[in-house]
Amino acid sequence: xxxxxxxxxxxxxxxxxxxxxxxxxxxxxxxxxxxxxxxxxxxxxxxxxxxxxxxxxxxxxxxxxxxxxxxxxxxxxxxxxxxxxxxxxxxxxxxxxxxxxxxxxxxxxxxxxxxxxxxxxxxxxxxxxxxxxxxxxxxxxxxxxxxxxxxxxxxxxxxxxxxxxxxxxxxxxxxxxxxxxxxxxxxxxxxxxxxxxxxxxxxxxxxxxxxxxxxxxxxxxxxxxxxxxxxxxxxxxxxxxxxxxxxxxxxxxxxxxxxxxxxxxxxxxxxxxxxxxxxxxxxxxxxxxxxxxx
Numbered sequence: 001x002x003x004x005x006x007x008x009x010x011x012x013x014x015x016x017x018x019x020x021x022x023x024x025x026x027x028x029x030x031x032x033x034x035x036x037x038x039x040x041x042x043x044x045x046x047x048x049x050x051x052x053x054x055x056x057x058x059x060x061x062x063x064x065x066x067x068x069x070x071x072x073x074x075x076x077x078x079x080x081x082x083x084x085x086x087x088x089x090x091x092x093x094x095x096x097x098x099x100x101x102x103x104x105x106x107x108x109x110x111x112x113x114x115x116x117x118x119x120x121x122x123x124x125x126x127x128x129x130x131x132x133x134x135x136x137x138x139x140x141x142x143x144x145x146x147x148x149x150x151x152x153x154x155x156x157x158x159x160x161x162x163x164x165x166x167x168x169x170x171x172x173x174x175x176x177x178x179x180x181x182x183x184x185x186x187x188x189x190x191x192x193x194x195x196x197x198x199x200x201x202x203x204x205x206x207x208x209x210x211x212x213x214x215x216x217x218x219x220x221x222x223x224x225x226x227x228x229x230x231x232x233x234x235x236x237x238x239x240x241x242x243x244x245x246x247x248x249x250x251x252x253x254x255x256x257x258x259x260x261x262x263x264x265x266x267x268x269x270x271x272x273x274x275x276x277x278x279x280x281x282x283x284x285x286x287x288x289x290x291x292x293x294x
Contacts, residue, residue: 024067
């Protein structure tokens with residue numbers, strides 16, 4: 001799907017580097033800058049692609065996902081808010097399937113910046129009775145991708161930046177910097193301990209690490225690439241890969257799709273985000289390819 005996003009017909013040229021296009025039923029913003037390419041769906045303020053110049057794509061999106069209005073996208077960076085997981089309906093909250101608006105943009109020779117916004121509406125108030133305004137800010141450049149979620153209102157919430165990272169083969173992937181204690185969602189939330197704070201993926205993995213470092217590192221041995229994920233305002237880091245059996249049962253993923261990605265998610269789950277007047281809550285992540293790793 002990645003290359004297809006950049007060959008879609010242009011509906012509107014917003015700036016020299018930003019265009020509005022349509023993928024399936026969804027309007028998307030495509031960034032084609034001399035130093036970086038990226039794409040963001042207006043539904044969910046959903047990051048679909050980030051590719052620094054000369055590098056392979058960093059973000060994974062399933063080529064079987066359906067780009068349908070109101071339906072969650074498999075892959076990219078879904079914004080899970082105002083709850084994570086099955087804490088409410090729909091799972092992972094409503095922010096990822098609501099239409100957001102482009103409220104600001106800027107660009108220069110080094111980067112492109114987008115700001116998208118979402119506020120309460122009749123549909124959201126029926127399932128979560130709180131007025132709110134969300135801002136999702138993206139900054140794309142050749143050496144990093146920054147995403148910040150800012151929540152205004154008066155409420156508690158939880159959430160995650162549910163990042164899917166493209167890898168050559170999950171069998172050769174390790175993620176470090178996760179900390180020691182975790183809750184194992186495969187085992188109904190049973191607590192566990194990782195002696196070295198490192199996760200490998202020999203089978204299905206779904207863990208919430210509750211004392212993570214500020215930076216997680218993905219080492220993709222087969223792909224000969226190292227990614228650094230810097231977490232900001234977080235309390236937890238979630239890592240997930242469905243493994244073979246679950247992947248085969250998912251209609252929006254190829255049977256071997258699990259081999260092509262790993263999720264490392266910046267999250268606030270066990271310490272809720274607190275938004276109050278003049279004091280918005282924030283959750284943010286910075287992605288960077290380690291220069292010596294290609």
